[in-house]
Amino acid sequence: MSLRIERLTCRIGRTEILPGVTGLHARPGELTALIGPNGAGKSTLLKAIAGIERAEGEATLDTHSLIALSLEARAERLYYLPQELGSQAVLSVFEAVLLARRTRVHEPSSAALVQVRDMLRTLELEPLAERELAKLSGGQRQRVAIAQAVIREPRLLLLDEPTSALDLHHQLQVLDWLERLAAERDMIVVIAIHDLSLAARFARHFWVLKEGRTVACGEPTEVLTQACLRDVYAIEARVEWPANEPPRITPLAATRRLGG
Numbered sequence: 661m662s663l664r665i666e667r668l669t670c671r672i673g674r675t676e677i678l679p680g681v682t683g684l685h686a687r688p689g690e691l692t693a694l695i696g697p698n699g700a701g702k703s704t705l706l707k708a709i710a711g712i713e714r715a716e717g718e719a720t721l722d723t724h725s726l727i728a729l730s731l732e733a734r735a736e737r738l739y740y741l742p743q744e745l746g747s748q749a750v751l752s753v754f755e756a757v758l759l760a761r762r763t764r765v766h767e768p769s770s771a772a773l774v775q776v777r778d779m780l781r782t783l784e785l786e787p788l789a790e791r792e793l794a795k796l797s798g799g800q801r802q803r804v805a806i807a808q809a810v811i812r813e814p815r816l817l818l819l820d821e822p823t824s825a826l827d828l829h830h831q832l833q834v835l836d837w838l839e840r841l842a843a844e845r846d847m848i849v850v851i852a853i854h855d856l857s858l859a860a861r862f863a864r865h866f867w868v869l870k871e872g873r874t875v876a877c878g879e880p881t882e883v884l885t886q887a888c889l890r891d892v893y894a895i896e897a898r899v900e901w902p903a904n905e906p907p908r909i910t911p912l913a914a915t916r917r918l919g920g
């Protein structure tokens with residue numbers, strides 16, 4: 661059982677944003693990294709899977725065709741965390757995480773409060789529990805948004821650049837936690853991400869997009885090659901897979917210079 665994408669197309673207005681995303685799959689229990697340059701269509705693909713942008717083609721989660729499902733029915737199975745986070749709601753961190761939680765009939769409310777407290781403790785957000793969302797820093801807001809996503813316990817978690825505002829400590833902490841959580845809950849997690857070294861360290865599987873099309877889908881060592889990075893990102897890069905250290909993808913130079 662997994663997530664499969666075949667012949668997915670998406671147009672917004674008259675523009676074909678995703679002319680052909682095909683041959684992608686993601687397995688439960690591990691992180692899948694969605695990579696590609698600016699404008700490649702990563703956010704649009706995640707929105708199309710979530711049902712926020714209308715798409716045609718196949719997106720199959722386990723045995724269900726997501727494209728045929730209503731937004732509400734998709735929301736039962738997946739959670740999409742957007743790149744841009746709203747922070748206008750006059751809610752505290754605790755209230756925001758509590759409201760994000762899936763309501764369970766016949767469950768005592770004390771269980772919900774305990775679950776929220778545990779989630780805040782796990783993400784080291786307890787000291788911020790009573791602070792308003794609008795008064796958080798960018799990185800704090802992003803960690804609360806991750807708590808809101810995970811507490812829903814979705815089968816499929818789609819995260820659009822979830823670590824973009826985090827400092828190095830929290831990037832490592834959050835991705836390590838998400839990797840373990842995916843395995844523990846047998847959850848499918850797809851993460852759009854720009855930091856290739858971080859992605860190579862935590863994701864077991866990669867989707868590569870360019871100009872709204874699939875370039876590759878596979879294991880990190882198959883996908884993250886010098887040739888692929890030259891083709892997709894127009895960079896020269898050093899790619900190293902040391903035995904006892906995390907992988908290192910070092911960008912060396914852009915193949916085109918601004919200003920000629």
Ligand SMILES: Nc1ncnc2c1ncn2[C@@H]1O[C@H](COP(=O)(O)OP(=O)(O)OP(=O)(O)O)[C@@H](O)[C@H]1O
Nearest residue numbers: 672673675677696697698699700701702703704705
């Ligand atoms: N609502 C829209 N209307 C028209 N074009 C759009 C719209 N949303 C996105 N696009 C275009 O679709 C293309 C893909 O955008 P998308 O945001 O999916 O890329 P991305 O890979 O997530 O990029 P980034 O790495 O910069 O976040 C871009 O060329 C963008 O300008």
